[in-house]
Amino acid sequence: MNTTRRYRFSAGITILFGLLCLASYSVSFWPYQSHPGVALLGLFVPLLMVVNCLLYLYWLIRKKKILSFPLLVLIIGYFTVGSVYQLHGTSEEVEDSFSLLSFNVRNFNKNGEIPEEGVDSLIIDFIREEDPDILCLQECLYSMKRSDVLPQYPHSFIDFIYSWEPQPIHVIQAVYSKYPLLNVQSIDFPDSANKAIAMDVVKGQDTLRLFNIHLQSFAIIPQVEKLKEEDSDRLIQRMGKVLIKQQEQAALLQAEIEKSPYPVMVVGDFNNNQFSYAYRQIKGDLQDTYRQAGKGFGQTYNLWGFPMRIDFILTDPSIKTLSHSTYDQKMSDHFPIRAELLYQPSARGKTRGNSLH
Known part of the structure; x- marks a missing residue:
């Protein structure tokens, strides 16, 4: 597989997983009596987010502009449904807690x-x-x-x-x-x-x-x-x-x-x-x-x-x-x-x- 074909294949995979992740976000916003099978996507949101994070890192290393797509997918997820990982927690000791x-x-x-x-x-x-x-x-x-x-x-x-x-x-x-x-x-x-x-x-x-x-x-x-x-x-x-x-x-x-x-x-x-x-x-x-x-x-x-x-x-x-x-x-x-x-x-x-x- 030459360089051009490899890039197209990788880009296609990136777009596919990005679209799947975006579709999975919608599950939490609408009832799914009519299409319960579609709602199963919601179970895979964490996995799809991780995959998009890995794809972003992959394209970042290769310095390709397509890296903006999985990054955009992750940003949309963060502001609509939240993240799957938090870097910092908090801890306080307060009287009467x-x-x-x-x-x-x-x-x-x-x-x-x-x-x-x-x-x-x-x-x-x-x-x-x-x-x-x-x-x-x-x-x-x-x-x-x-x-x-x-x-x-x-x-x-x-x-x-x-x-x-x-x-x-x-x-x-x-x-x-x-x-x-x-x-x-x-x-x-x-x-x-x-x-x-x-x-x-x-x-x-x-x-x-x-x-x-x-x-x-x-x-x-x-x-x-x-x-x-x-x-x-x-x-x-x-x-x-x-x-x-x-x-x-x-x-x-x-x-x-x-x-x-x-x-x-x-x-x-x-x-x-x-x-x-x-x-x-x-x-x-x-x-x-x-x-x-x-x-x-x-x-x-x-x-x-x-x-x-x-x-x-x-x-x-x-x-x-x-x-x-x-x-x-x-x-x-x-x-x-x-x-x-x-x-x-x-x-x-x-x-x-x-x-x-």
Whole structure:
């Protein structure tokens, strides 16, 4: 292949991946009931951004003008959907702040997905060491309701609905808190084992509404051998249906968030990244603590070695993010996230809900 053909081929690849990346940005801005297959592009936004970054560096080294195209793609992404990587985080220590930790514990490894002994004890030890003021767990165990392994929390709620089936009909969410919990409610998602719980957290004279959520899962086993066994067309169709269900669940949550008379915190496992329509629906004018104070990729899930961020802590703008931390301990298929927060009543302007009492 001569120099001219090589350049044209490389330029064609650059334009192709640039256009795919631009198309993937649009996924977070429009509902995809009519074309759920197209929405799958949103799952690949982080990868497409990385590819465009590599293409930019490639053309920069070769000193070709086409480098401006992947650079433009990245700039458009940064100002429309955000970046996949943050160079610098922030960390402040402020009196009267509080900490919140969210973790999908995958049933404390009850089914032995991690082939090691004592993973459940590792999780409990981790929580004790971190000692957050508010702890939100997804895929918890009902046996935790009768357990005293976390005595530092005088207030807790472990959600569960009994069933005659061998397995519980809903994934179990749990909240442990050093502050009183009031007005606890379950938010059921139609035709789904996933759900959310909501409650009011009373911290001194202030009340904050907390949502601990777990959106519809793709239920994909991330091993190449397993995926090869499933027909690709059926896999894409199934994933498209999951995206539609996530959107429906996000709309339901959005309505509940809008009704809150108190500043809102939404945490949990979204089972989709920050470029999805469901994420944008729920986020609204809330702030993503990673975007406010996190650094690096902020990965909460590792898929085939690629870092993904599918677990989030979103807060009302009146709740300042002092720091955001991610952890790389392998205790589940997800990684825990933690935020240090400070409620500032005077900073609450035009946000969801009414003014705080």
